[in-house]
Amino acid sequence: MKCAEYSRTGGSGDRVLPHIADWYERGELPGIRELARELGSIGALGMSLEGYGCAGASATQYGLACLELEAADSGIRSLVSVQGSLAMYAIHSFGSEDQKQQWLPGMAAGEIIGCFGLTEPDHGSDPAGMRTYAKRDGDDWVLSGRKMWITNGTVAGVAVVWARTDDGIRGFVVPTDTPGFSAPEIKHKWSLRASVTSELVLDDVRLPADAVLPEVTGLRGPLSCLSHARYGIVWGSVGAARSCFEAAVDYARTREQFGRPIGGFQLTQAKLADMAVELHKGILLAHHLGRRMDAGTLRPEQVSFGKLNNVREAIEICRTARTILGANGISLEYPVMRHATNLESVLTYEGTVEMHQLVLGKALTGLDAFR
Secondary structure, three states, rough: OHHHHEEEEEEEHHOOOHHHHHHHHHOOOHHHHHHHHHHHOOOOOOOOOOOOOOOOOOEEEEEEHHHHHHHOOOHHHHHHHHHHHHHHHHHHHHOOOHHHHHHHHHHOOOOEEEEEEOOEEEEEOHHHOOOEEEEOOOEEEEEEEEEEEOOOHHHHOEEEEEEEEEEEEEEEEOOOOOOOOOOOEEOOOOOOOOEEEEHHHHHEEEEOOOHEOOOOOOOHHHHHHHHHHHHHHHHHHHHHHHHHHHHHHHHHHHHHEEEEEEHHOOHHHHHHHHEEEEHHHHHHHHHHHHHHHHHOOOOOOHHHHHHHHHHHHHHHHHHHHHHHHHHHOOOOOOHHHHHHHHHHHHHHHOOHHHHHHHHHHHHOOOOOOOO
């Protein structure tokens, strides 16, 4: 499978891993456009979509690719996830044929980078409260508002932006060279540092009538995209955890204290055993959800189950690995602290812990506790 091999055997293993600590320390992802084209060339962008130059892979294959990419860094998986599971998925699922033909082949090839504008400065977990508004002006649409914490925004050639209209929430395909659109990059992050994160500013952005996604109205559109992206996180998070677990095992075998490797002490072995159990439970859960998605039976609350469990356990694995590495655990010479800080963002994006707990609570009781 080319995408999985990209990470472990010569792809991101050669392309990303030798440089990722430096990129993280510098807080940038240099050559992102070239990297996007390389990812497109192996079929990683829009990987589970059919047609328009997309690979048409199974959900399980896509999940395995997310695992391997996030084993390198959460920022690399985020690039792929936002491109394929949010921006491309929205156009593929809800766009017109003309929109699909115009954008998807270039996005699948990595020639066009996309972003997804839903979260706002004052509205994260409650997208229904968004203030970005699109009004009709003759045959045109005019968009005004702001979006926040948008992966890929500064380098994107197209943005899928969700806005309120007189008829409900609608999605718009916005070329980023449209007058009134800007995407300043957000700096001073201590997580996902090797990733482009942006604000989107829409200052009376005028779009033609055919810029709207015609096949969906309301929150069903963006929420279905988020569910697809969360599925990739279920897999990706255990990739980060695996990287930290492997670093801890290698360190425990070679680091000597009191005359022998620390891996020979009972407390260290207990930590490694617990980490292995949770890691492989998470991988098995991801496989189970992938098979359900491939069978067309995966429900949104099951995706919430996977995201809630796997990210929480991945963070705990990273933290435990840090204790095994001791002071070296905070050094970028090892991947542990980088993954741990990245996962703090993964924990809250695409739905916070609390939101997924309430999704599961509603599924279990039939009672809606969101309000």
